[in-house]
Each structure stands twice: as C-alpha cells, then as structure tokens.
Amino acid sequence: MDILTSLQFFKRDFIVTIKNYREVFPFIKTNKLWKGFLGYSWVTKFLLLVGAVASLKFAGVFNDFFNQTSQQGISFNSVGNLIGNTIDEGYDLFMMSGFKYAILILMEVVIFHFARKTLEILTGEKAEASLNSFIQAQVRMFKVVLFAYVMETVSTVLAGVGISILGIGIIKPGVNFVIQCFFLGFVIIDNYNEIYHMTIKQSFKYTRQYTGVSIAIGIVVYVLMLLPVLGAFLAPLLAAVTATITMHELDEKDNSLDEVFVENAF
DSSP states (O other): OOHHHHHHHHHHHHHHHHHHHHHHHHHHHHHTTTTTGGGSTTHHHHHHHHHHHHHHHHHHHHHHHHHHHHHHOOOHHHHHHHHHHHHHHHHHHHHSTTHHHHHHHHTHHHHHHHHHHHHHHHHSSOOOOOHHHHHHHHHHHHHHHHHHHHHHHHHHHHHHHHHHHHTOGGGHHHHHHHHHHHHHHHHHHHHHHHHTTOOHHHHHHHHHTTHHHHHHHHHHHHHHTTSTTHHHHHHHHHHHHHHHHHHHHHHHHHOGGGGSOOOOOO
16 A cells, blocks of 8 residues: 555544544434443442542642632633643643553443443444453453553654654654554554454554554543543543444445454454
8 A cells, every 4th residue: 555545544534533523422322322331330439539530630730720810810821821731731641650541441441331332333233241351351451551552662762763863853742642642542442353352463453554543532532631530531431432433434444354364243
C-alpha cells in the first residue's frame, strides 16, 4: 500500500471514528447498554473510588480558580488560567508513572461490559460475559497495558532521536501526543480484537491497519480524562462503544477479519 492510499485510509478511519463518537449517546440510550452493568455487586463502590482518585489531582486547580474568581470576579484571564492549569495538570497526570494506563486497568469492567453489549447489538449474537471471561479480560488488560507502555516509551525515544537529528524539535510535543493517543486507542481497541481471540501480537498488527481509528479514540480518551470524576468513567465507556461500532463497521467494509486466522468470536 503506497503512502497516498495509506493517508486516504487514515483520513477515512479518523473521520468515521469521530462521527461515531457524535452518535454514541443515542446508541447507548436506544439500546440501553447499561442494563446488567450494575448487576456487578462491586461496581458502584469501585467506580466511585476510581473517580475520587482521578479527581484529586484536579481539586487544587478548581479550588484556586473559584477562590480567585470569588474575589476578582470571573474574567477571560481567570478562565484561561483554569483551562491552561487543567491541561498542565492533566499532562502531568498522564505522564506520571503511566497513570493513563492505570485508569484503563481499573476501568476494565466498564470497557468489558460495554464493548460486549455493543457487539451483541451489532451482530445479534450473545457475547460471553461471565465472571471467568471478565477475569481473563482483566489479566489480558494488564498484559496489553504493559505492552503498550513499553512500546510507547520506545517509540517516543526513537521519535525524539529522529526529530533531534533533523533539527525540528518544535514538533516533538505534537509527535509525542500522537504516539500516546495511538497506544491509548490500541488498548481500547484490543478489547474488540480479544473477542475474536487474537493474540496481543495479532491485535497490535491488526490495529496498525486502522491507525486513524486508534488515534481518534486516543485523542478523545485523553481529553475526557481531564474531566474530574466523570472523565475516569466516561472516557473508557464512550471509547469502548465507539471503538466497537467503528471497528465492526470498517471490518464489514474491508472484510479485514477474513485475513486474520482466528476462531469464531462466540
């Protein structure tokens, strides 16, 4: 596949993914994907704990903002400072010990449930969602996150070396951001690939065919996780549904799953 064709597919996949993100709320509401989710007896307390932990990093930023505006009134500068500080805090949070991946590990139950329910709606066939299958998915998530974290680190270092040699350091933050988003997206998409019994190696190779999907998913996950409390829950939930819808749609267009030697998903 030449560069021009690859760019065309990347553009198509990116646009399709963003379009599906815009339509995901009606899909969730119409199909009531939350049904059965609260059946996990430990889910509610678990999610509240995760949301609380995720929001702590941002508490100081918002506290400073409201203290400032209570004395000076809300201004464009104060709002700008809030946005800037929140982005800075979010960036620090994501870079700190792979926190972005830790959240996805903790929220695997959300990704697991909503990915399988979505595929069930799309195919009309019931996906396995037993306790045993969830435990396997959780173990898989640990392995995938470790793989993604190492690959992201290596890719970032190699990209940094190349950028330094070329003397175009100004693009380094943007390149690093794209790399992070790709691997964030890959971790989400792997849940779809896992249903089709792909190995992690097969899953990564397969996801690289849909780089536009992975980067688009990663960008939205990155942004949503900047939201205190809700972000930790909404980011993986919306990503799981969107990734499943998008990959299923593109698989049908490209017949790409036919090229992967896997067992029947169900």
